[in-house]
Structures are given as structure tokens and as C-alpha cells.
Amino acid sequence: MAHAALDIARGITMIEEKPNRPGSLLKRTAFFLIIAIVCASCSGKPKADPAAGKDDRTSISIMAPLHFPHPPSDEIIAQIEALTNTTLDINWVPDGIYTDKMNTSLTTNSLKKATFVKHTDYIFIKNAIRSDSFWEIGPYLEQFPNLRHLDADILAQAAVDGNIYGLYTERPSSRQGVIIREDWLDRLGMNKPATLDELYEVIKQFTVNDPDGNGKQDTVGLADRNDLVFGAFKTLSSYFGTPNNWGLSASGNELIPEFETKPYKDTMNFMKRLYEEKLINADFAVTSKEVQRDKLIRGAAGVYIGSMTDVQRLSDEAKQINPEARFALVNRIQGPAGYRVWSIPNYNGLYLFSKKAIRTEEELLDILAFFDRSMDKDVANLLRYGILNKHYTLSGQSVVLPEETSQLRVTDVGALYTLMIADLSNPNVLEAAEKETMWELAERLSADNEKFLVKDPTIGLESKTYDEKSMELYKIVSDATYNYILGHLSESGFDEEANRWRREGGNEIAKEFMDAYFMK
Secondary structure, X not given: OOOHHHHHHHHHOOOOOOOOOOOHHHHHHHHHHHHHHHHHHOOOOOOEOOOOOOEOOEEEEEEEEEOOXXXXXXXXXXHHHHHHOEEEEEEEEEHHXXXXXXXXXXXXXXXXXXXXXXXXXXXXXXXXXXXXXXXXXXXXXXXXXOHHHXXXXXXXXOOEOOEOOOEEEEOOOOOXXXXXXXXXXXXXXXXXXXXXXXXXXXXXXXXXXXXXOOOOOOOEEEOOOOOOOOOHHHHHHHHHOOOOOEEEOOOOOOEEEHHHOHHHHHHHHHHHHHHHOXXXXXXXXXXOHHHHHHHHHHOOEEEEEEEHHHHHHHHHHHHHHOOOOOEEEEOOOEEOOEOOEEOOOOEEEEEEEEOOOOOOHHXXXXXXXXXXXXXXXXXXXXXXXXXXOOOEEEEOOEEEXXXXXXXXXXXXXXXXXXXXXXXXXXXXXXXXXXXXXXXXXXXHHHHHHHHHEEOOOOOOOOOHHHHHHHHHHHHHHHHHHHHHHOOOOOHHXXXXXXXXXXXXHHHHHHHHHHHHHHOO
16 A cells, blocks of 8 residues: 555556547546545545444554653644554653663564664664564665655665665764853853863862852762763763774774773873862762753753753753753864864664564555655654644744744654654755754754764774674773773773773774775
């Protein structure tokens, strides 16, 4: 059924109209009426089964991360189902525990039909992909009017052994930056930081100089969490000049892991100083993102280093507690090598399709048809902005986002962003004429980051040892990094852990990446 309209479209091209032939108008009218009826059955509206009294909706189970306090409203889900002719069973999993839940589903062979896999977790799924646990979808994309136009470069970045398995959610190369309580800066007479030294001073003064004016020393400068990648560490590390995962040696003939470089150690020493001087939450090594965010929202901390687009939610929720709370964004922090910021490939994650949950090619095509339909104008803008005249209005062909519906959009619509395929390059998504100020600023500064990106030279390269051992090897480095910052490990102890990483598989990974890199 997913291809009925496509089949008829092909049939149309085979018909030769003869307008002067008697009865041709009646025949053409009847023919196109048939076409309209069949196309309507694929349009996304439920089609009743006259015999059974039931509709023929496609049932789709989905596992997706929840980045907001609540799942989207039932009203919007119902509209999506009606438009796409589906029944959706979406398992919204809080982002902080998503990786663990996804891995559990994988090991227990209980994946949903469509499962979102974060870019940072994709490496751990590749063995399952190679074991034929997921459908290869590349050969089917040309059959769909939207999916056939997905970006070939991004698909190649996420390919496994040259084959395409996932539909990607799109993102800029880097949204990383610094979110700061601007009202605290004003109260202390400070400017937004522009260098690492100035950033340290802001963090310090936010801790020791009563930035909230309550007469108590009850704030901490930086709130961080147990994430060396999307928490503060990696962004700070790029400011210090650390390569992005791997860097070329001075001779240019060897790839060096980032943690063996001086800037990486400089970053550890910076974090160690913040910890020893109590300028960061003491439990950062075990703090979740939800708790980290709560410190900013409640006014217990004033600096957040990570995705700048988090600022809108932080600002909205902080103002509910303290209407005077104001936030500022900084994306340019000058370090020893100038402006630098780490980047990721242009996909934030992928939807993969389980062969255990999806038994037939026909069912796979129906599910791909749902994602293709989700890129059409009506569904894409419902996912992005919500319901017209409830969550947003239109000015010509531009979306207007009223300030008074801001919180309603967060509650009803926010989480749906994760379902959008290739949204940044989808021409069917309307532009917003009046974007929310903080979100607009975050997007503009993310675009500015493109001018000084630090890219990972191994993106798109294959290393079987990395695919097999990266999880256990990464734990060696992450544990050593945290233990050094917390004062439980000396520099020589850290170096020994780095050597252990090499002995237990790191050398093989480096060789395989180098072989692939120099063969490009």
C-alpha cells in the first residue's frame, strides 16, 4: 500500500490522452477519480475496512530520547497519527538514562521497530548491525519522494561498511558554547568572558562574591555533569587546543589520541583547579544532566558549558522561579591557539530498524513511508511548531512564535523535535519570522562556530578494533581523567593508564585508523 500512489503515477505516464475522441472526457474523469481515491488511501487519513469496521493504520513502535520534562501532548500525537495513517507507540525515555535503556533493549533483543541511536552511542551498535540485527535501508530510499533527497555526505558519514542503515536527525557541526547568568554579571560589574582566564574569573566570582545578592555564599560558579563529551570538559578542551578525538603528529605521519596531548592535560589541570577551589559542584563526576540543569534553574550555579540551544529551556524555567533571571551566550572563548571548538558529524543520531521487530520488507516499507510522510509540509511543521493558531501563527509564509505560548510549546511540542528527519535541510519546514530571542541567538552563534571548527579526522574511517573495544577502552581514559581531576591520580599515573589503553587495543586502533586515513 505504501507504493500505490507511486505505481499509479507510473501508470499515468503510459496513458495517451485523445481529447477529440468521443467519450474521452468521461473516461478521463473516471480514471482520475480512481487515482484520487487510491491516492487518498495513502495520504495519511485512516481508511475504514468495510468488512471489519476497522482502519488500516500502520502500527509503529518507536524508542526515542526525551529531552524535556514531559512527552508531547496527546492532541498532537493524535494529529500526527491521523495525517500519517499510523498508530504510534512511542517509548519516550529520559535522555539521562537513554543509553543504558537502549543497550538493555539491544542485549535483550527487545528493540522497537524504530530505535533512535545517539551519535555518541552508534559505535556500540555497529557489531549488531554487522550481525544482521537491523535492516539495510539504502536500497529503498529512492522509492520515497523525501527520503530520496537525504544528504549523501551525511548518509556516508553514518554508513557501516559502505551500507546505509539509518535515517538521520540533522544538526549543525557544533552548538557548543557557554551559558551565563547575565544578571549576575551585571550585579558584579563584570563583562562576558572572552578568554579562558576571564572565564575562570567569572566562575570564581560567581562562587565567592554573592552574585545573587542574598548575603550568603551559597552559589557555585560552574555546574557540570558526569559527561566528558557533552558536559563542560570537551568544550573546554577544544578551547585549550586539544584535537577532536584524534590529531596528526607534528610530522604528519601518525594519528595521536587526544588524551596524549598537552592541551588535554591543560584542560584536566583547569578542571582540577576549579574542583580544588570549590568553584564547581563537588559531585560533578556523578551528577546527571537533570540535576545540573536544576542548579542553573534554581540559581545555585551561574555557568553552564555545553549546547547553547539549552539556553531557552533554562531561561524559561528559571524565570518561573525568579522573573529577574537573565542569561547570556558566549561561543568565542580565546585559548592558546585562538578560537577553536570541537565538532561532530552533521547527524545527531539515527533511527535504526530492527529485523526482529520488523519481519517483512512490506512492513519496513510502510514504516519508511511514515518517516517520508513526516517530512511533508503539514506533518513537518506540526512536529516543529505545533498546532496552527494554538502554538504559533502565520505571517504570510513565515511562522510567528508568540511569547505567551512559549511554555505551552515546551510542554506540548518540544519533545517531538527528536522525531524530525533531516529537519535543517528540509525545504518543507517553514522559517520562523519571530523566533524566540535566546533560541535565535543560539542558532546564530552555532553558525558562527563553523568558522573555527575542530574536526575529527577519523570520521568515516573504519577500525574493527575500535568498533569491538572502544567502550571498554574509553572507560580506561574517562576513569583516569576523572580520577586525575579529583586528585586520586598523579600525572604519571594518568600516563600509565594511557599506556594501558594502548596495550589493551589502542595501538591496533591507531594503526587501523592510520591505514584508513592515509588510503583516503
